[in-house]
Amino acid sequence: MDTKLKEFFDEEKKRVFTPDPHFHTRVMARVREARAADYTIWDAVPSSSRPVFGLALVLMLAFLAVQLFIPQIPERGFLDALLEAEQGPSDAMLSSVADMPDQEFVNQLLGFEEQK
Amino acid sequence: MKFDRELIVRAQGGDGTAQESIVKQFSPMVFRLISRFFRSREDVEDLAQDVFLKVFARIDQVRPDENFSGWLARVAVNTCYDELRKNRRRKLAMETYGPEAFREASVAPPEVDSYGKARAALESLDPKLRIPLILKEIEEQSVEQIARTMGLTQTNVKVRLFRARKKLAAILGQR
Incomplete structure:
Protein backbone atom coordinates (compact mmCIF):
# COMPACT_ATOMS: atom_id res chain seq x y z
CA MET A 1 0.00 0.00 0.00
CA ASP A 2 1.03 3.57 -0.69
CA THR A 3 3.26 4.93 2.16
CA LYS A 4 1.32 8.17 2.24
CA LEU A 5 -1.92 6.22 2.60
CA LYS A 6 -0.45 4.11 5.40
CA GLU A 7 0.64 7.27 7.21
CA PHE A 8 -2.86 8.65 6.74
CA PHE A 9 -4.43 5.53 8.30
CA ASP A 10 -1.97 5.75 11.24
CA GLU A 11 -2.93 9.40 11.69
CA GLU A 12 -6.61 8.49 11.59
CA LYS A 13 -6.12 5.96 14.42
CA LYS A 14 -5.20 8.88 16.72
CA ARG A 15 -8.34 10.86 15.82
CA VAL A 16 -10.91 9.67 18.37
CA PHE A 17 -13.73 11.57 20.09
CA THR A 18 -14.63 10.63 23.64
CA PRO A 19 -17.99 11.20 25.37
CA ASP A 20 -18.24 14.11 27.78
CA PRO A 21 -19.24 13.39 31.43
CA HIS A 22 -22.91 14.28 30.81
CA PHE A 23 -23.40 12.17 27.70
CA HIS A 24 -25.21 9.38 29.58
CA THR A 25 -27.63 11.93 31.10
CA ARG A 26 -28.60 13.21 27.67
CA VAL A 27 -29.06 9.67 26.33
CA MET A 28 -31.26 8.68 29.27
CA ALA A 29 -33.38 11.83 28.80
CA ARG A 30 -33.96 10.83 25.16
CA VAL A 31 -34.72 7.23 26.18
CA ARG A 32 -37.36 8.45 28.68
CA GLU A 33 -38.80 10.82 26.05
CA ALA A 34 -39.07 7.99 23.52
CA ARG A 35 -40.68 5.73 26.11
CA ALA A 36 -43.28 8.41 27.01
CA ALA A 37 -44.10 8.87 23.31
CA ASP A 38 -44.64 5.12 22.91
CA TYR A 39 -47.00 4.92 25.94
CA THR A 40 -50.52 3.95 24.87
CA ILE A 41 -53.72 2.93 26.71
CA TRP A 42 -52.62 -0.66 26.16
CA ASP A 43 -49.60 -0.08 28.45
CA ALA A 44 -51.93 1.02 31.27
CA VAL A 45 -53.57 -2.43 31.33
CA PRO A 46 -51.66 -5.01 33.41
CA SER A 47 -50.27 -7.76 31.20
CA SER A 48 -52.23 -10.49 33.04
CA SER A 49 -55.59 -8.90 32.23
CA ARG A 50 -54.76 -7.98 28.61
CA PRO A 51 -56.37 -11.12 27.06
CA VAL A 52 -59.62 -10.53 29.01
CA PHE A 53 -59.58 -6.84 28.13
CA GLY A 54 -58.90 -7.66 24.49
CA LEU A 55 -61.72 -10.21 24.30
CA ALA A 56 -64.18 -7.81 25.95
CA LEU A 57 -63.17 -5.09 23.48
CA VAL A 58 -63.65 -7.41 20.49
CA LEU A 59 -67.08 -8.58 21.72
CA MET A 60 -68.20 -5.01 22.35
CA LEU A 61 -67.10 -3.92 18.87
CA ALA A 62 -68.81 -6.94 17.29
CA PHE A 63 -72.07 -6.12 19.14
CA LEU A 64 -71.87 -2.48 18.01
CA ALA A 65 -71.23 -3.56 14.42
CA VAL A 66 -74.30 -5.83 14.49
CA GLN A 67 -76.41 -3.01 15.91
CA LEU A 68 -75.20 -0.54 13.32
CA PHE A 69 -75.09 -2.60 10.16
CA ILE A 70 -77.99 -5.05 10.45
CA PRO A 71 -81.31 -3.11 10.08
CA GLN A 72 -84.19 -3.78 12.47
CA ILE A 73 -87.29 -5.56 11.02
CA PRO A 74 -89.81 -2.81 10.16
CA GLU A 75 -93.18 -2.91 11.94
CA ARG A 76 -95.06 -1.99 8.77
CA GLY A 77 -94.47 -2.49 5.13
CA PHE A 78 -93.43 0.01 2.52
CA LEU A 79 -96.92 0.45 1.01
CA ASP A 80 -98.50 0.95 4.43
CA ALA A 81 -96.00 3.62 5.23
CA LEU A 82 -96.57 5.28 1.84
CA LEU A 83 -100.35 5.24 1.98
CA GLU A 84 -100.62 6.21 5.62
CA ALA A 85 -99.75 9.81 4.88
CA GLU A 86 -102.61 10.14 2.34
CA GLN A 87 -105.31 8.21 4.21
CA GLY A 88 -108.13 10.10 5.84
CA PRO A 89 -109.96 8.65 8.89
CA SER A 90 -112.73 7.10 6.69
CA ASP A 91 -110.21 5.44 4.37
CA ALA A 92 -108.33 4.16 7.35
CA MET A 93 -111.50 2.49 8.63
CA LEU A 94 -111.73 0.49 5.38
CA SER A 95 -108.27 -0.96 5.66
CA SER A 96 -108.31 -1.31 9.43
CA VAL A 97 -108.08 -4.91 10.58
CA ALA A 98 -109.52 -4.08 14.00
CA ASP A 99 -112.98 -3.06 12.78
CA MET A 100 -113.39 -5.88 10.23
CA PRO A 101 -116.96 -7.39 10.26
CA ASP A 102 -117.13 -11.11 11.04
CA GLN A 103 -117.21 -13.64 8.22
CA GLU A 104 -120.94 -14.48 8.66
CA PHE A 105 -121.98 -10.82 8.17
CA VAL A 106 -119.78 -10.56 5.09
CA ASN A 107 -121.42 -13.70 3.60
CA GLN A 108 -124.90 -12.20 4.21
CA LEU A 109 -123.88 -9.01 2.40
CA LEU A 110 -122.49 -11.06 -0.48
CA GLY A 111 -125.84 -13.00 -0.61
CA PHE A 112 -127.80 -9.74 -0.97
CA GLU A 113 -125.58 -8.69 -3.82
CA GLU A 114 -126.07 -12.02 -5.66
CA GLN A 115 -129.88 -11.86 -5.22
CA LYS A 116 -129.90 -8.45 -6.88
CA MET B 1 -18.85 -10.86 31.10
CA LYS B 86 -28.00 9.37 3.30
CA ASN B 87 -25.13 11.90 3.09
CA ARG B 88 -23.92 10.41 -0.18
CA ARG B 89 -27.40 10.59 -1.73
CA ARG B 90 -27.80 14.18 -0.51
CA LYS B 91 -24.41 15.12 -1.96
CA LEU B 92 -25.19 13.48 -5.31
CA ALA B 93 -28.55 15.26 -5.46
CA MET B 94 -26.88 18.59 -4.72
CA GLU B 95 -24.23 17.97 -7.37
CA THR B 96 -26.88 17.11 -9.94
CA TYR B 97 -29.64 19.58 -9.11
CA GLY B 98 -28.06 22.01 -6.64
CA PRO B 99 -26.74 25.52 -7.21
CA GLU B 100 -23.70 26.02 -9.46
CA ALA B 101 -21.49 27.10 -6.56
CA PHE B 102 -22.00 23.81 -4.73
CA ARG B 103 -21.26 21.80 -7.87
CA GLU B 104 -17.93 23.56 -8.34
CA ALA B 105 -17.00 23.21 -4.67
CA SER B 106 -17.71 19.49 -4.64
CA VAL B 107 -15.66 18.83 -7.75
CA ALA B 108 -12.48 20.25 -6.20
CA PRO B 109 -12.51 19.77 -2.41
CA PRO B 110 -10.08 21.96 -0.52
CA GLU B 111 -6.99 20.26 0.90
CA VAL B 112 -6.66 21.33 4.51
CA ASP B 113 -3.58 19.27 5.42
CA SER B 114 -1.03 16.93 3.88
CA TYR B 115 -3.50 14.04 3.98
CA GLY B 116 -6.22 15.95 2.15
CA LYS B 117 -5.95 13.84 -1.01
CA ALA B 118 -6.08 10.53 0.86
CA ARG B 119 -9.00 11.74 2.99
CA ALA B 120 -10.97 12.97 -0.02
CA ALA B 121 -10.30 9.68 -1.84
CA LEU B 122 -11.48 7.64 1.14
CA GLU B 123 -14.58 9.79 1.55
CA SER B 124 -15.47 9.39 -2.12
CA LEU B 125 -15.68 5.60 -1.76
CA ASP B 126 -19.08 3.95 -1.59
CA PRO B 127 -19.96 3.18 2.08
CA LYS B 128 -20.14 -0.53 1.15
CA LEU B 129 -16.40 -0.44 0.39
CA ARG B 130 -15.39 2.31 2.78
CA ILE B 131 -16.67 0.67 5.97
CA PRO B 132 -14.78 -2.64 5.66
CA LEU B 133 -11.62 -0.78 4.64
CA ILE B 134 -11.79 1.52 7.68
CA LEU B 135 -12.56 -1.39 10.00
CA LYS B 136 -9.54 -3.26 8.62
CA GLU B 137 -6.97 -0.48 8.29
CA ILE B 138 -7.90 1.88 11.13
CA GLU B 139 -9.81 -0.31 13.61
CA GLU B 140 -7.42 -3.19 12.85
CA GLN B 141 -10.22 -5.76 12.90
CA SER B 142 -9.78 -9.22 11.38
CA VAL B 143 -11.78 -10.29 8.32
CA GLU B 144 -13.80 -12.57 10.58
CA GLN B 145 -14.68 -9.71 12.95
CA ILE B 146 -15.63 -7.43 10.04
CA ALA B 147 -17.84 -10.17 8.60
CA ARG B 148 -19.61 -10.57 11.93
CA THR B 149 -20.01 -6.80 12.45
CA MET B 150 -21.36 -6.21 8.95
CA GLY B 151 -23.39 -9.41 8.70
CA LEU B 152 -21.45 -10.58 5.61
CA THR B 153 -19.52 -13.71 4.66
CA GLN B 154 -15.73 -13.62 4.98
CA THR B 155 -15.38 -14.01 1.20
CA ASN B 156 -17.64 -11.04 0.67
CA VAL B 157 -15.52 -8.94 3.05
CA LYS B 158 -12.32 -9.95 1.22
CA VAL B 159 -13.85 -9.01 -2.13
CA ARG B 160 -14.95 -5.64 -0.79
CA LEU B 161 -11.52 -4.96 0.71
CA PHE B 162 -9.85 -5.79 -2.59
CA ARG B 163 -12.20 -3.52 -4.54
CA ALA B 164 -11.83 -0.69 -2.01
CA ARG B 165 -8.01 -0.77 -2.20
CA LYS B 166 -8.08 -0.94 -5.99
CA LYS B 167 -10.52 1.96 -6.26
CA LEU B 168 -8.57 4.03 -3.74
CA ALA B 169 -5.34 3.47 -5.68
CA ALA B 170 -7.09 4.45 -8.91
CA ILE B 171 -8.48 7.66 -7.39
CA LEU B 172 -5.11 8.63 -5.90
CA GLY B 173 -3.32 7.81 -9.16
CA GLN B 174 -5.63 10.15 -11.07
CA ARG B 175 -4.92 13.12 -8.83
Whole structure:
Protein backbone atom coordinates (compact mmCIF):
# COMPACT_ATOMS: atom_id res chain seq x y z
CA MET A 1 0.00 0.00 0.00
CA ASP A 2 1.03 3.57 -0.69
CA THR A 3 3.26 4.93 2.16
CA LYS A 4 1.32 8.17 2.24
CA LEU A 5 -1.92 6.22 2.60
CA LYS A 6 -0.45 4.11 5.40
CA GLU A 7 0.64 7.27 7.21
CA PHE A 8 -2.86 8.65 6.74
CA PHE A 9 -4.43 5.53 8.30
CA ASP A 10 -1.97 5.75 11.24
CA GLU A 11 -2.93 9.40 11.69
CA GLU A 12 -6.61 8.49 11.59
CA LYS A 13 -6.12 5.96 14.42
CA LYS A 14 -5.20 8.88 16.72
CA ARG A 15 -8.34 10.86 15.82
CA VAL A 16 -10.91 9.67 18.37
CA PHE A 17 -13.73 11.57 20.09
CA THR A 18 -14.63 10.63 23.64
CA PRO A 19 -17.99 11.20 25.37
CA ASP A 20 -18.24 14.11 27.78
CA PRO A 21 -19.24 13.39 31.43
CA HIS A 22 -22.91 14.28 30.81
CA PHE A 23 -23.40 12.17 27.70
CA HIS A 24 -25.21 9.38 29.58
CA THR A 25 -27.63 11.93 31.10
CA ARG A 26 -28.60 13.21 27.67
CA VAL A 27 -29.06 9.67 26.33
CA MET A 28 -31.26 8.68 29.27
CA ALA A 29 -33.38 11.83 28.80
CA ARG A 30 -33.96 10.83 25.16
CA VAL A 31 -34.72 7.23 26.18
CA ARG A 32 -37.36 8.45 28.68
CA GLU A 33 -38.80 10.82 26.05
CA ALA A 34 -39.07 7.99 23.52
CA ARG A 35 -40.68 5.73 26.11
CA ALA A 36 -43.28 8.41 27.01
CA ALA A 37 -44.10 8.87 23.31
CA ASP A 38 -44.64 5.12 22.91
CA TYR A 39 -47.00 4.92 25.94
CA THR A 40 -50.52 3.95 24.87
CA ILE A 41 -53.72 2.93 26.71
CA TRP A 42 -52.62 -0.66 26.16
CA ASP A 43 -49.60 -0.08 28.45
CA ALA A 44 -51.93 1.02 31.27
CA VAL A 45 -53.57 -2.43 31.33
CA PRO A 46 -51.66 -5.01 33.41
CA SER A 47 -50.27 -7.76 31.20
CA SER A 48 -52.23 -10.49 33.04
CA SER A 49 -55.59 -8.90 32.23
CA ARG A 50 -54.76 -7.98 28.61
CA PRO A 51 -56.37 -11.12 27.06
CA VAL A 52 -59.62 -10.53 29.01
CA PHE A 53 -59.58 -6.84 28.13
CA GLY A 54 -58.90 -7.66 24.49
CA LEU A 55 -61.72 -10.21 24.30
CA ALA A 56 -64.18 -7.81 25.95
CA LEU A 57 -63.17 -5.09 23.48
CA VAL A 58 -63.65 -7.41 20.49
CA LEU A 59 -67.08 -8.58 21.72
CA MET A 60 -68.20 -5.01 22.35
CA LEU A 61 -67.10 -3.92 18.87
CA ALA A 62 -68.81 -6.94 17.29
CA PHE A 63 -72.07 -6.12 19.14
CA LEU A 64 -71.87 -2.48 18.01
CA ALA A 65 -71.23 -3.56 14.42
CA VAL A 66 -74.30 -5.83 14.49
CA GLN A 67 -76.41 -3.01 15.91
CA LEU A 68 -75.20 -0.54 13.32
CA PHE A 69 -75.09 -2.60 10.16
CA ILE A 70 -77.99 -5.05 10.45
CA PRO A 71 -81.31 -3.11 10.08
CA GLN A 72 -84.19 -3.78 12.47
CA ILE A 73 -87.29 -5.56 11.02
CA PRO A 74 -89.81 -2.81 10.16
CA GLU A 75 -93.18 -2.91 11.94
CA ARG A 76 -95.06 -1.99 8.77
CA GLY A 77 -94.47 -2.49 5.13
CA PHE A 78 -93.43 0.01 2.52
CA LEU A 79 -96.92 0.45 1.01
CA ASP A 80 -98.50 0.95 4.43
CA ALA A 81 -96.00 3.62 5.23
CA LEU A 82 -96.57 5.28 1.84
CA LEU A 83 -100.35 5.24 1.98
CA GLU A 84 -100.62 6.21 5.62
CA ALA A 85 -99.75 9.81 4.88
CA GLU A 86 -102.61 10.14 2.34
CA GLN A 87 -105.31 8.21 4.21
CA GLY A 88 -108.13 10.10 5.84
CA PRO A 89 -109.96 8.65 8.89
CA SER A 90 -112.73 7.10 6.69
CA ASP A 91 -110.21 5.44 4.37
CA ALA A 92 -108.33 4.16 7.35
CA MET A 93 -111.50 2.49 8.63
CA LEU A 94 -111.73 0.49 5.38
CA SER A 95 -108.27 -0.96 5.66
CA SER A 96 -108.31 -1.31 9.43
CA VAL A 97 -108.08 -4.91 10.58
CA ALA A 98 -109.52 -4.08 14.00
CA ASP A 99 -112.98 -3.06 12.78
CA MET A 100 -113.39 -5.88 10.23
CA PRO A 101 -116.96 -7.39 10.26
CA ASP A 102 -117.13 -11.11 11.04
CA GLN A 103 -117.21 -13.64 8.22
CA GLU A 104 -120.94 -14.48 8.66
CA PHE A 105 -121.98 -10.82 8.17
CA VAL A 106 -119.78 -10.56 5.09
CA ASN A 107 -121.42 -13.70 3.60
CA GLN A 108 -124.90 -12.20 4.21
CA LEU A 109 -123.88 -9.01 2.40
CA LEU A 110 -122.49 -11.06 -0.48
CA GLY A 111 -125.84 -13.00 -0.61
CA PHE A 112 -127.80 -9.74 -0.97
CA GLU A 113 -125.58 -8.69 -3.82
CA GLU A 114 -126.07 -12.02 -5.66
CA GLN A 115 -129.88 -11.86 -5.22
CA LYS A 116 -129.90 -8.45 -6.88
CA MET B 1 -18.85 -10.86 31.10
CA LYS B 2 -20.98 -11.98 34.05
CA PHE B 3 -21.47 -8.33 34.98
CA ASP B 4 -22.60 -7.57 31.44
CA ARG B 5 -25.07 -10.45 31.53
CA GLU B 6 -26.75 -9.26 34.75
CA LEU B 7 -26.76 -5.71 33.45
CA ILE B 8 -28.47 -6.76 30.22
CA VAL B 9 -31.10 -8.83 32.04
CA ARG B 10 -31.89 -5.83 34.27
CA ALA B 11 -31.96 -3.45 31.30
CA GLN B 12 -34.37 -5.79 29.51
CA GLY B 13 -36.65 -5.52 32.54
CA GLY B 14 -36.69 -1.71 32.06
CA ASP B 15 -34.25 -0.86 34.88
CA GLY B 16 -33.10 2.72 34.15
CA THR B 17 -29.98 2.43 36.33
CA ALA B 18 -28.83 -0.64 34.37
CA GLN B 19 -29.45 1.16 31.08
CA GLU B 20 -27.45 4.14 32.30
CA SER B 21 -24.59 1.82 33.32
CA ILE B 22 -24.60 0.31 29.83
CA VAL B 23 -24.32 3.80 28.30
CA LYS B 24 -21.46 4.71 30.66
CA GLN B 25 -19.61 1.45 30.05
CA PHE B 26 -19.97 1.25 26.29
CA SER B 27 -20.13 4.88 25.11
CA PRO B 28 -16.31 5.24 24.67
CA MET B 29 -16.36 2.23 22.33
CA VAL B 30 -19.34 3.60 20.37
CA PHE B 31 -17.72 7.05 20.12
CA ARG B 32 -14.45 5.54 18.90
CA LEU B 33 -16.21 3.51 16.23
CA ILE B 34 -18.33 6.41 14.94
CA SER B 35 -15.27 8.74 14.96
CA ARG B 36 -13.78 6.53 12.24
CA PHE B 37 -16.54 7.55 9.83
CA PHE B 38 -17.48 11.11 10.85
CA ARG B 39 -15.23 14.08 11.44
CA SER B 40 -17.38 16.48 13.46
CA ARG B 41 -17.94 16.01 17.18
CA GLU B 42 -21.63 16.97 16.85
CA ASP B 43 -22.24 14.27 14.24
CA VAL B 44 -20.49 11.67 16.39
CA GLU B 45 -22.48 12.65 19.50
CA ASP B 46 -25.83 12.63 17.63
CA LEU B 47 -25.16 9.25 16.08
CA ALA B 48 -23.94 7.78 19.39
CA GLN B 49 -27.25 8.87 20.98
CA ASP B 50 -29.18 7.26 18.10
CA VAL B 51 -27.21 4.05 18.57
CA PHE B 52 -28.16 3.80 22.26
CA LEU B 53 -31.81 4.60 21.50
CA LYS B 54 -31.85 1.75 18.95
CA VAL B 55 -30.11 -0.54 21.45
CA PHE B 56 -32.72 0.07 24.16
CA ALA B 57 -35.60 -0.20 21.68
CA ARG B 58 -34.34 -3.66 20.61
CA ILE B 59 -32.80 -4.85 23.88
CA ASP B 60 -35.34 -7.69 24.04
CA GLN B 61 -33.66 -9.23 20.97
CA VAL B 62 -30.34 -9.62 22.83
CA ARG B 63 -29.61 -13.00 24.35
CA PRO B 64 -27.84 -12.29 27.66
CA ASP B 65 -25.15 -14.91 26.91
CA GLU B 66 -24.42 -13.38 23.52
CA ASN B 67 -21.40 -11.11 22.96
CA PHE B 68 -23.09 -7.80 23.78
CA SER B 69 -20.24 -5.53 22.65
CA GLY B 70 -20.20 -7.32 19.27
CA TRP B 71 -23.94 -6.77 18.87
CA LEU B 72 -23.54 -3.14 19.90
CA ALA B 73 -20.72 -2.66 17.36
CA ARG B 74 -23.01 -4.05 14.68
CA VAL B 75 -25.78 -1.58 15.60
CA ALA B 76 -23.23 1.28 15.57
CA VAL B 77 -21.77 0.32 12.19
CA ASN B 78 -25.25 -0.12 10.65
CA THR B 79 -26.25 3.32 11.97
CA CYS B 80 -23.08 4.83 10.42
CA TYR B 81 -23.76 3.00 7.15
CA ASP B 82 -27.31 4.41 6.95
CA GLU B 83 -26.06 7.93 7.68
CA LEU B 84 -23.19 7.70 5.16
CA ARG B 85 -25.62 6.51 2.47
CA LYS B 86 -28.00 9.37 3.30
CA ASN B 87 -25.13 11.90 3.09
CA ARG B 88 -23.92 10.41 -0.18
CA ARG B 89 -27.40 10.59 -1.73
CA ARG B 90 -27.80 14.18 -0.51
CA LYS B 91 -24.41 15.12 -1.96
CA LEU B 92 -25.19 13.48 -5.31
CA ALA B 93 -28.55 15.26 -5.46
CA MET B 94 -26.88 18.59 -4.72
CA GLU B 95 -24.23 17.97 -7.37
CA THR B 96 -26.88 17.11 -9.94
CA TYR B 97 -29.64 19.58 -9.11
CA GLY B 98 -28.06 22.01 -6.64
CA PRO B 99 -26.74 25.52 -7.21
CA GLU B 100 -23.70 26.02 -9.46
CA ALA B 101 -21.49 27.10 -6.56
CA PHE B 102 -22.00 23.81 -4.73
CA ARG B 103 -21.26 21.80 -7.87
CA GLU B 104 -17.93 23.56 -8.34
CA ALA B 105 -17.00 23.21 -4.67
CA SER B 106 -17.71 19.49 -4.64
CA VAL B 107 -15.66 18.83 -7.75
CA ALA B 108 -12.48 20.25 -6.20
CA PRO B 109 -12.51 19.77 -2.41
CA PRO B 110 -10.08 21.96 -0.52
CA GLU B 111 -6.99 20.26 0.90
CA VAL B 112 -6.66 21.33 4.51
CA ASP B 113 -3.58 19.27 5.42
CA SER B 114 -1.03 16.93 3.88
CA TYR B 115 -3.50 14.04 3.98
CA GLY B 116 -6.22 15.95 2.15
CA LYS B 117 -5.95 13.84 -1.01
CA ALA B 118 -6.08 10.53 0.86
CA ARG B 119 -9.00 11.74 2.99
CA ALA B 120 -10.97 12.97 -0.02
CA ALA B 121 -10.30 9.68 -1.84
CA LEU B 122 -11.48 7.64 1.14
CA GLU B 123 -14.58 9.79 1.55
CA SER B 124 -15.47 9.39 -2.12
CA LEU B 125 -15.68 5.60 -1.76
CA ASP B 126 -19.08 3.95 -1.59
CA PRO B 127 -19.96 3.18 2.08
CA LYS B 128 -20.14 -0.53 1.15
CA LEU B 129 -16.40 -0.44 0.39
CA ARG B 130 -15.39 2.31 2.78
CA ILE B 131 -16.67 0.67 5.97
CA PRO B 132 -14.78 -2.64 5.66
CA LEU B 133 -11.62 -0.78 4.64
CA ILE B 134 -11.79 1.52 7.68
CA LEU B 135 -12.56 -1.39 10.00
CA LYS B 136 -9.54 -3.26 8.62
CA GLU B 137 -6.97 -0.48 8.29
CA ILE B 138 -7.90 1.88 11.13
CA GLU B 139 -9.81 -0.31 13.61
CA GLU B 140 -7.42 -3.19 12.85
CA GLN B 141 -10.22 -5.76 12.90
CA SER B 142 -9.78 -9.22 11.38
CA VAL B 143 -11.78 -10.29 8.32
CA GLU B 144 -13.80 -12.57 10.58
CA GLN B 145 -14.68 -9.71 12.95
CA ILE B 146 -15.63 -7.43 10.04
CA ALA B 147 -17.84 -10.17 8.60
CA ARG B 148 -19.61 -10.57 11.93
CA THR B 149 -20.01 -6.80 12.45
CA MET B 150 -21.36 -6.21 8.95
CA GLY B 151 -23.39 -9.41 8.70
CA LEU B 152 -21.45 -10.58 5.61
CA THR B 153 -19.52 -13.71 4.66
CA GLN B 154 -15.73 -13.62 4.98
CA THR B 155 -15.38 -14.01 1.20
CA ASN B 156 -17.64 -11.04 0.67
CA VAL B 157 -15.52 -8.94 3.05
CA LYS B 158 -12.32 -9.95 1.22
CA VAL B 159 -13.85 -9.01 -2.13
CA ARG B 160 -14.95 -5.64 -0.79
CA LEU B 161 -11.52 -4.96 0.71
CA PHE B 162 -9.85 -5.79 -2.59
CA ARG B 163 -12.20 -3.52 -4.54
CA ALA B 164 -11.83 -0.69 -2.01
CA ARG B 165 -8.01 -0.77 -2.20
CA LYS B 166 -8.08 -0.94 -5.99
CA LYS B 167 -10.52 1.96 -6.26
CA LEU B 168 -8.57 4.03 -3.74
CA ALA B 169 -5.34 3.47 -5.68
CA ALA B 170 -7.09 4.45 -8.91
CA ILE B 171 -8.48 7.66 -7.39
CA LEU B 172 -5.11 8.63 -5.90
CA GLY B 173 -3.32 7.81 -9.16
CA GLN B 174 -5.63 10.15 -11.07
CA ARG B 175 -4.92 13.12 -8.83
